[in-house]
Amino acid sequence: MTGIRSAPPVLLRPRVDGSVPERLARSAAATDGIVLRTEDFAAWFARRRDAHPFRVERIPFDRLEGWSFHERTGDLVHRSGRFFTVEGLHVTVDEGRRGDWHQPIIRQAEVGILGILAKEFHGVLHLLMQAKMEPGNVNLLQLSPTVQATRSNYTKVHRGADVKYLDYFTRPGRGRVLADVLQSEHGAWFLHKSNRNMIVEALDDVTVAPDFCWLTLGQIGLLLHQDNVVNMDARTVLACAPVAAVPPSVSPVPSVPLVSPEPAGGPGDAFGLFTRALRRSREPGTGALHSDTELLSWFTAERSRQDVAVRRVPLRELPGWHRAPDVVERADGRGFRVVAVSVAAASREVSAWTQPLIEPNGMGVMAFAVRRIDGVLHVLVHARVEGGYLDTVELAPTVQYVPGEFVAAAGEEPAGRPPFLDLILAAAPDRVRYEAVHSEEGGRFLAAQSRYLLVEFGDEDGDDDGPVPLQEPPGYRWATPGQLSSLVGHGHYLNVQARTLLACLNALAGAP
């Protein structure tokens, strides 16, 4: 074939850089870092917390500065016309028990950037993470991506400080792009919102600003076992990292012992089988219960058969909802609330502000049921309708449950408890492979916590099929983490909750 070339191949580059997944896997296998030792993280994080005294208080709506309810529509808007608005939405679905409902929804048409800067130290990729305060965060300070910027941020609508490291993500060629994909945000709370999820490798020297630190993917994996430390924006970006399978014996930092995260109550042996099956799913040539084409065909059919119609309606006219001086909520108390807070802090781009937030009704449960099938890990994904998705359904965890939340699920049970919820909640501790509480985005949601779980079911050869069978109910499919990593390279396949669990699976890929 070389005969047809009229010139040496000097202009072309490989379509796929095979070294990137391997380098990310090596970073996942490194549970200690070159720059900040894992044992020193807590002290560093505490210092960042101390360095930024701040105060978040609930306030009535009439103390919001720049925000008001629009005279005609009753929508909650900012006088600049930017940031976001809280409007009403009427959702009609063709499937499921509840045919239609009304709800408030956040509209923020612009695309933000969630970007993590990466750099190799001693042959191991480290990620530049930020200790960042968000008013809705549990613990207020959480570990965030390097850059977390709405377009308003970087076009200076709020006249704040520059966003640090932004040019790595907005100037093509400033670094080497490892991942860059538009991903959806919460479809239950946002209308058609998506953000750019980016990982960019710096090829020059990077000066580390005070609230920033370099961590390996393995170190972040350890922190993902702690409650409310790694924020949602970091988790969704980490989900997009194209991680390969690397055996735990390949430790790129030989002087540092690999620390196994202790699974919640599980015996080491079961956890070892789980992580080996997880790595197997990412090895080249490993099969799956359904081929990629079959999985995509099922997804296409799910997306096609759903008729979801949404209509924006004035917040003022939202049936069943009423507005009090400090809250917009349902008369029956179900669902979430719209509230307002004031914030005083030094570490944000501006030093003090007020803003609305969405406050859910209680702790959510987000869980993948997982199985080893022929030694390869599979997770049970659910094709889920939410009113705010750009296109009818996205793939969600097996269980995605927020008390009182409006759902349209073909398999929803009469009591409003989704399939598999009680099974997950009742799982024996030795079945739980991962468990931690995480917050959703603290810039829009107030104390929106969920318990994230990976729970293993079944025996490997399918003989004892158990309560989570190989033969899936309608709307559900077994897929491998390797298949999810392929899908998350494109937008609107995996929802944000599934991406948090995929980020955990990515980070666990390095565990022994």
Next chain:
Amino acid sequence: MTGIRSAPPVLLRPRVDGSVPERLARSAAATDGIVLRTEDFAAWFARRRDAHPFRVERIPFDRLEGWSFHERTGDLVHRSGRFFTVEGLHVTVDEGRRGDWHQPIIRQAEVGILGILAKEFHGVLHLLMQAKMEPGNVNLLQLSPTVQATRSNYTKVHRGADVKYLDYFTRPGRGRVLADVLQSEHGAWFLHKSNRNMIVEALDDVTVAPDFCWLTLGQIGLLLHQDNVVNMDARTVLACAPVAAVPPSVSPVPSVPLVSPEPAGGPGDAFGLFTRALRRSREPGTGALHSDTELLSWFTAERSRQDVAVRRVPLRELPGWHRAPDVVERADGRGFRVVAVSVAAASREVSAWTQPLIEPNGMGVMAFAVRRIDGVLHVLVHARVEGGYLDTVELAPTVQYVPGEFVAAAGEEPAGRPPFLDLILAAAPDRVRYEAVHSEEGGRFLAAQSRYLLVEFGDEDGDDDGPVPLQEPPGYRWATPGQLSSLVGHGHYLNVQARTLLACLNALAGAP
């Protein structure tokens, strides 16, 4: 790694069936078929035409049966509430010369199925194509997919006959799925419309109904060189075929001579270099000017930087448009028209009907500028905004031009002629690698013809860069046909015009 398996791998299958692209490529290389010889196609097609006498006439709107202008909105609607409606749209864009415009648009929320049934005869995949009449088609009868069904079709809203072969595409497991993806339709004429594009291989015997025939991909490739024979629905499905590179010497029908389609005026040698570079782009391990990650990152940036807001408005109130007894059109004559026709035919599911159609203002031009770079074919794609896309931009041909059409292109020139149009129109005949006139979907568009072209520029090593340089202007990128085939496995990357050209590239892959 086998030690971790507790059971033989009986449940798993390969994620990717590597034989499918190869089998499709063999079909593309077969320019004659086992069932219907290429030389007999014209006679068969003429017989189908004779078998179905029909008549399409323009009528005034008040002769439409079941259709009327809604009393309040002026929208053109069907009394069943199904099929489609013609409404008004206000489009606002942040980029480009024209900041906003009003236009009529077709709204048809439901997802249709465009499906081609495949089956192997003597080791070669053949595709079951249908001679189907559509009222807007030039020549009326064109070659269509096996199934071309709106949801109204198969739920029998119009009380017509059964859709033949439909269960292969709606019943999982009825055949082997080779491709299944939601793809957008014309964003300038449809609001958020997408169809399922499917190729399914039959594993059982198939009875061939009178209007149907089995053709190889190579035979269809020959027909794609004729004007107005292969309809749009067939072309978009063929674009989704995951074709591999197979050298022309591998002819799966050795008794049949391979017929080279004569390029329009080009010498055989240049055409041979072109097809070899085309095949090279699909070989495993072949590089590209931009890696897949870089290409996706550029696309993500293009999609993110565009602010496109659309608002549905009543057709009655559309500024600049007026309604006459037989047409809705712009007062200045620019853009397209909404008209009505009556149809009498025996070969449709129902025997006579009336319906509205969109009629564009003239012949369009859809062209890829192509270059051989280091012996690998590249095409210049354009990130194009259209008001009806689900998400701001999709990848379009280098030139996509319909006279008077509303466009929002960052690079649009003052005269309203897009970049590269005059270059394409002025190209010397020996630069033209493909040229044919095709119609857009005849069920919605009346005589919507475009000249589709592949025109080669530049020399291979980039020394003489010429008018279509290696360094792309903003909004454009060089991509290989192999990269486009990867992208078209997912929805909303390639627009329908680019998919027609990709279908031609797929079919040409078998040419010697």
